[in-house]
Amino acid sequence: MTDAELQDIETRLFFEAMAVRHGYDFRHYARASMKRRVQALAQSVGCPDIGSLIPRVLREEGFLGQALAHLSVPVTEMFRDPAVFLALRREVLPILDSYPRISVWQPGCATGEEPYSLAVLFEEEGMLPKAQIYATDINDMALAKAEEAIYPARNLAAYARNYAQAGGKTTLADYFTTAYDFSKISEPLRQKVVFAHHNLVADGVFCEVHMVLCRNVLIYFDRTLQNRVLALFHDSLVRGGFLCLGKKETLEGTDYADRFRPVDRDCRIWRKAEAS
Amino acid sequence: MTAGSFQAAVVGCSAGGLEALHRLLDPLPADFPLPLVVVAHLSANSDSLLPQLLQGKCRLKVLEAEDKMPVVAGSVYVGPPGYHLLVEADHTLSLSVDEKVCHVRPAIDVLFRSAADVWGDGLVAILLTGANRDGTAGLRAVKQRGGLCLVQDPATAVAETMPRSAIAAGLADQVLPLDEISRSLQRIAPSRAKKGKLE
Incomplete structure (x- = not known):
């Protein structure tokens, strides 16, 4: 047996242990990226190989948190892909504005940069008072950071460039208070985002919403899991509700290609089709 | 290495990569029997024109990976x-926004490692011009799994750091100028027509 084949077996058994012992099921994640993450986890906790992680994940107290932190890597930024936020501002928000109350669900929110970007949009379009953003993730460490809403001040310059390209109406610094090397999101924005633990793989519909913003999450899933998660999004959305995926994600090839109609193909925005 | 035993080629390049890719890909015949998977370092916020630019004189179909x-x-x-x-075990492509590797995303190392896992000794990995050290760790994985590592002759590269790093690490099976790499590819993976003539 080749080393690569052996690693595949170890990875499979590790995910089996995570699922059976802890209920976190990564078995339907795209394998190549996950294998890199599991290898990184093994290295950071001093395991010589993936197989050695298995007894620890089964028996070691507190190991799960460490494992999850490595397996769901929070990489995000504010106003990532500014063109998408510009499209949300111009094409989606004016339609959402016709609702008396607006709920948005953002699964896979990581450390919160994206839901706060959305809160800035709502604020600038005068819709913040009636908006509510629910942001969820499986990574509790990331969620704790998101709730704190404190970010390294050195990141702000790049975020401000994105913000300007996203049609920002003032300067991004207006939404932060900065002290020393850290910047905190202003309280009115922070209060509009509710963070919660939710696992797309295992949990049900989170709540009824007018938009689901879920970018660069589906690329980590295999087709089976993509279909499960799209079902969840479809069931969560009101009729005519919006779905925004990552720039390289698509509904084509999934069970849900016909259940949504495209609003902006380039920015990957769809609307839930009327009853079918 | 017996002709026809290769299943895929992966290519990595950085500074000076566009011209290098043309020189590598344009001579390949329309029935070249291997798929080629390419990572080039580009600015992240630009929508990629690379597939269109490469299509030019290339007789193979150039697609943006999805x-x-x-x-x-x-x-x-x-x-x-x-x-x-990345390449998955079922020979499909996958994408990730995980942290940068060697300060870049996409990283050549990430593609090469995943491809080495999938194709093992059926993989040809080609490292071209570039100004950082991305690709060296990837070639190490390719070599460990029995694949073939071709590296552009640094003397012919716009930026020599990347090929030089791989050569210094002792990972290059062959160090060749671009035209030679392209010919070498056609030799180790004969097109269907040529294969017919040989038989």
Whole structure:
């Protein structure tokens, strides 16, 4: 047996242990990226190989948190892909504005940069008072950071460039208070985002919403899991509700290609089709 | 290495890569029997024009890599800017936005390692011009799994750091100028027509 084949077996058994012992099921994640993450986890906790992680994940107290932190890597930024936020501002928000109350669900929110970007949009379009953003993730460490809403001040310059390209109406610094090397999101924005633990793989519909913003999450899933998660999004959305995926994600090839109609193909925005 | 035993080629390049890719890909015949998967370092916020630019005189079909796209012979797959590009065991492509590797995303190391896992000794990995050290760790994985490592002769590269790093690490099976790499590819993976003549 080749080393690569052996690693595949170890990875499979590790995910089996995570699922059976802890209920976190990564078995339907795209394998190549996950294998890199599991290898990184093994290295950071001093395991010589993936197989050695298995007894620890089964028996070691507190190991799960460490494992999850490595397996769901929070990489995000504010106003990532500014063109998408510009499209949300111009094409989606004016339609959402016709609702008396607006709920948005953002699964896979990581450390919160994206839901706060959305809160800035709502604020600038005068819709913040009636908006509510629910942001969820499986990574509790990331969620704790998101709730704190404190970010390294050195990141702000790049975020401000994105913000300007996203049609920002003032300067991004207006939404932060900065002290020393850290910047905190202003309280009115922070209060509009509710963070919660939710696992797309295992949990049900989170709540009824007018938009689901879920970018660069589906690329980590295999087709089976993509279909499960799209079902969840479809069931969560009101009729005519919006779905925004990552720039390289698509509904084509999934069970849900016909259940949504495209609003902006380039920015990957769809609307839930009327009853079918 | 016996002709016909290779299943896929992966290519990595950085500074000076566009011209190098043309020199590598343009001579390949339309029935070249291996798929090629390419990662080039590009600015993340630009929408990629690379597939269009490469298509020019290339007789193979050049596509921007998408999530779950099957890898088939006769096509060149180019990773989109801002995403790592990986190969899955079922010979489909996948994307990730995980942390940068060697300060870049897409990283050549990420593609090469995942491809080495999938194709083992059926993989040809080609490292071209570039100004950082991305690709060296990837070639190490390719070599460990029995694949063939071709590296551009640094003397012919716009930026020599990348090929030089791989050569210094002792990972290059052959160090060749671009035209030679392209010919070498056709030798180790004979097209269907030529194969017919040989038989």
